[in-house]
Amino acid sequence: MVARGWSPSERTRIGFYLAVGLLLVLNPFLVQAYDLGESRYEYQAYDVKLTENDFHFEDRSRVFLLSGVSGVDCDYWSEPWHCYLEERVAPGDVTVDSIQYHQSPPSKYVHFDDGFYRRHVERDDESTTISYDPVTAEAVAANVSLDVESAPEPLAEAVRQGSATSLRRIEMGYLVRDGDRYYYAGRSGSTDGFTGRWALSFIGTLLGLAMLAEAGQLSFERQSRDE
Incomplete structure (x- = not known):
């Protein structure tokens, strides 16, 4: 009713x-x-094979190259002008009469056409000396890679699943170690937020x-x- x-x-x-x-x-x-309405970022992971002086991808054309490898300068992804100067020096060293080099470069390693080098910077009261010693790709990978358990979550998920989407933006790509295998994990794209x-x-x-x-x-x- x-x-x-x-x-x-x-x-x-x-x-x-x-x-x-x-x-x-x-x-x-x-x-x-x-x-x-938040921006979302896409990540991909790719299997990496270590040769004597390079990181090898089976099909490089399919690898998204939006970011380099954390811990390695002058790599396949970015080559600022100073890399061409450094390549002229390696292997060997150069000394300049300047102490303006207040901080050492953030990356220990550099990659040139003929392989990897470890970069050393020494300073005294009057000069700065930068030297380059050749190292193997395996040594570089062992030093710059992250274990999958300690890698940022989007990268760890990309290694485990092949791809991942996250609200977190990670600028650099990383070598990620899972057991005895290495993967390159990095940002492959994004979706703009509102x-x-x-x-x-x-x-x-x-x-x-x-x-x-x-x-x-x-x-x-x-x-x-x-x-």
């Missing part, structure tokens, strides 16, 4: 306004909890409050009619 002045359509409208209004009011918490997500979320909250107010008004009018 339907109460006087109270129709199923009114009940439906009030229920709709309450449900949708509450959802809109809570939408900032949903945006935060599920990272809605920069106005919080403004839209705020508008949704205001709309939700308006719908809850409308539901309250409809319920009040119903009760007034029933009295």
Whole structure:
């Protein structure tokens, strides 16, 4: 039996306004909890074979080359101008009458066409000496690689699954060691997020409050009619 002045359509409208209004009011918490609208980054992992003086990929054309190998400068991915100067020196050393080299290069190793070298920097009060000693690819891999258990989660997942998607942006690629095998894991692409997500979320909250107010008004009018 339907109460006087109270129709199923009114009940439906009030229920709709309450449900949708509450959802809109809570939408900032949903945006935060599920990272809605955030940029997402894609990662790939590729099997690496170690030769005497190189990291070998079976099909290099399929390898995404968005980033280099952490711990190795002048590699296949990027060759800034100083790499061409360094290649002229290796193997050997060069001394310059300057102490402006305040910090050693972040990477111990460099890779040139003829192989890998370990870079050494020595300074005294008047000069800086940079030397290059040849090393094998195996020695470089052992020193710069990360164990899969300690690698950043997106890279570890890419090694285990072949690919991964994450909210975390990792600039450099890494050699990752899993047992006795090596993989190159790095960022292969990204999906842009929605920069106005919080403004839209705020508008949704205001709309939700308006719908809850409308539901309250409809319920009040119903009760007034029933009295």
